[in-house]
Amino acid sequence: MEYRKVLIVDDSATSRMIIKRCFEMAGFMEAEFFEAEDGLKAVSFLQNNPVDLIVTDLKMPKMDGNTFIKKIKLQESTKEIPVIVISSLGSDLLEQQLYEEGVYIIIKKPISPAKILEGLGVEE
Numbered sequence: 001m002e003y004r005k006v007l008i009v010d011d012s013a014t015s016r017m018i019i020k021r022c023f024e025m026a027g028f029m030e031a032e033f034f035e036a037e038d039g040l041k042a043v044s045f046l047q048n049n050p051v052d053l054i055v056t057d058l059k060m061p062k063m064d065g066n067t068f069i070k071k072i073k074l075q076e077s078t079k080e081i082p083v084i085v086i087s088s089l090g091s092d093l094l095e096q097q098l099y100e101e102g103v104y105i106i107i108k109k110p111i112s113p114a115k116i117l118e119g120l121g122v123e124e
Contacts, residue, residue, distance in 0.1 A: 002052070003082075007034045009042040009056040009068065010086075019055055019086060019111055026113035027122075039068025046078050058087040066098075073102045084119065086111050 006023065008016045020033045034051065036042035040063040042056070054072070058065035065085060072078040082104035095106055105119040 003028065004031055005034065005049075005051040006031050006053045006055060007036065007042060007045065007049075007051045009036045009039060009054065009060070009065070011037050011057065011060040013037075015057065022111050022113050022116055023055070026116040026120075039063030039065060039071070042068055043071055046072065050077075051081060053082050053084065055084045055086060058085060058089055066101075069098070069101050069103060 006028065008019050010016045010019065016035045016037075020035075023031065023033070034045065034049065036045050038060045039056070042054070043063070056065045056068060060068075063071075065087070069083055069085075072081065072083070079102070083102065084105045084107060085098055085103050086107045086109060088109040090108055098106060107115050107119050
């Protein structure tokens, strides 16, 4: 699948910039990137803006990543959008729960173009 419209959800502007740059370096040069600083803003954005891929952090104010993922996976218009979680939080139980909720890939921080390609199953 080609990801032409990517929504990056992270409360840190620096993290959003780094994530975008890593995706570009991983070959997403043609993609259009959108940003939201928390799950609440992301849900609002998604109401009128379809995307092909969501990249989200878990720890955010207002609406954390877990709540955001659960919310979009319950909505007909967004439930099929692949979600990549980028986080420093890591436990096997949490990862299992995220995959059960429909997360496509989990990438542990620090993010890199190589980790993105590996997660997507693309050889460099």
